[in-house]
Amino acid sequence: MRLKLILILILGIFLISLAYAGNLNLFPNPNIPNVNIQYTFNFSNGTTCASENIILTHNVTLLTNPRGFTFTSVDISNLSSVPLRLCEDQDNALRANHSFSDIIFNTIFAQNLNLSNNAKIGGNVNVTENITASSGLFSWLGDMLNRITELFVQDITFNGTINGSGNITTTGNITADWFKGQFNWT
DSSP, X not given: OHHHXXXXXXXXXXXXXXXXXXXXXXXXXXXXXTOEEEEEEEEESSSSOOGGGEEEEEEEXXXXXXXXXXXXXXXXXXXXXXXXXXXXXXXXXEEEEEEOOHHHXXXXXXXXXXXXXXXXXXXXXXXXXOOOOSSSHHHHHHHHHHTOOOOOOSOOXXXXXXOOOSOOOOSSOOOOSOOOSOOOOO
16 A cells, blocks of 8 residues: 555656656655665666666666655656656666656647747647748748639638629629629620
């Protein structure tokens, strides 16, 4: 029961630490008071702590408090993929192999997101508002749409007003319930 409580506490701390973008706060609990302990935190993208699965390593010497707890903040901005496990080594021996919940790295909600470099997206992007760009694909698409001067369509259905200037030329009929303006009926 105590181990389960500690794991829930660690998971909660991981979730809270997501508020600090780029850093993950870890609170190891070796239960050895007032000592320096060498820790290695290996982030693994596999189900084990095997060296071929390690995508980020953080080495640090930590001083425990009188209760045997300590704290470190890990810069995770250099993660190359989504980690599945955190391998915790204490004094060069594997102490624990923690699994990450999917919510920690696979689901991130942000009110404002500013990117200064490239964004790699492996799935769909759902946007409910506008996308603006000064260069790249979206800028190119915007420029391309601004260059469209003619449309060839078969049927147009609209609800509202079409505003424009210039002439409308047709070889067919124009029908309406009501016409407004000056007309040349010839």
